[in-house]
Structure formats: structure tokens, C-alpha cells
Amino acid sequence: xxSVQVQLKLRCFRGLQVSIPIKMAASIVVPSDITLLEEKKxxxxxxxxxxxxxxxxxxxxxxxxxxxxxxxxxxxxAVLSKKYDPDDKSEAGVIVxxxxxxxRKAVVSTNFMWGxxxxxxxx
Numbered sequence: 001x002x003s004v005q006v007q008l009k010l011r012c013f014r015g016l017q018v019s020i021p022i023k024m025a026a027s028i029v030v031p032s033d034i035t036l037l038e039e040k041k042x043x044x045x046x047x048x049x050x051x052x053x054x055x056x057x058x059x060x061x062x063x064x065x066x067x068x069x070x071x072x073x074x075x076x077x078a079v080l081s082k083k084y085d086p087d088d089k090s091e092a093g094v095i096v097x098x099x100x101x102x103x104r105k106a107v108v109s110t111n112f113m114w115g116x117x118x119x120x121x122x123x
Contacts, residue, residue, distance in 0.1 A: 029068065034095075034096075034099065037092055037095070037096060038079065038082055038096050038099075040092075041084055041085075041088065041092055041093055041096050042082040042083065042084065043083055043084060043085050044082075044083040045081055045082070045083055046080065046081055046082060046083040048077075048080055048081060051108055051111060052080055052104060052107050052108060054111055055107035055108050055109070055110040055111050056073055056076060056077055056080075056107055056110075058110045058111060058113070058114050059072070059073045059076065059107070059110055060072070060073065061073060071103070076103050076106070076107055079099065079100055079103045080100065080103060080104060080107065082096075082100070084096055084097050084100070
């Protein structure tokens with residue numbers, strides 16, 4: 001975290017002005033290691049299947065992030081839209097392909113979550 005110095009100016013009665021220095025922590029968001037690895041190993045764009053598009057549609061549009069530990073709809077779309085070389089058998093290539101498959105399964109399962117909720121509410 002970066003420390004930022006801010007001056008807080010208060011105006012008291014009779015025109016007296018008080019200045020108080022305050023230190024605040026500024027948040028800087030940097031890409032994670034896996035995001036950099038995905039960009040490095042990407043060989044093009046991948047077309048999303050209709051079931052993946054519907055799953056992304058059923059996800060929450062945004063997420064309140066306190067620690068940037070979860071992926072929102074935009075992050076999932078970014079992971080799914082990358083294309084990787086299927087012949088790449090390096091450890092990094094296997095990691096990004098497995099991560100993409102994991103995200104794909106989570107997105108597709110959103111369809112079944114909403115289907116189950118709709119079915120159970122109709123019973």
C-alpha cells in the first residue's frame with residue numbers, strides 16, 4: 001500500500017481555520033501472476049459456446065470486492081475468451097488450460113443452478 005498525505009481543513013466559528021494532516025492508504029490493483037501467465041500463453045481468441053454465454057448471463061453483473069479473491073462475470077469472460085495451444089505440454093500451458101476448463105464448468109453449472117431453483121419454486 002502507498003501512503004498518501006492529505007490535508008483536512010476545518011472551519012471553526014469566528015473564521016478560525018484548522019488544518020490537520022491525515023495519512024491514508026491508497027490501493028493499487030495489479031494483475032495476478034496467473035493473469036500474466038494467461039496473457040503470455042494465449043495464442044488468439046476463442047468463441048464462447050451458447051451454454052457458456054447463458055451461464056455468464058445468469059451470473060451477478062458485479063461483485064463487491066474487498067480482497068479481489070473472487071471472479072466476476074467480466075473476469076470469467078476474459079478467461080473463457082482466450083485460446084491456448086492444445087499441443088503445449090509445458091507446466092504453464094497445462095495450468096492455464098485446466099484453469100480455463102474449471103472456469104467453464106463453473107459458468108455452465110450456473111445454468112443448472114437457476115434451472116433447479118426455478119423447478120423447485122414451481123413445485
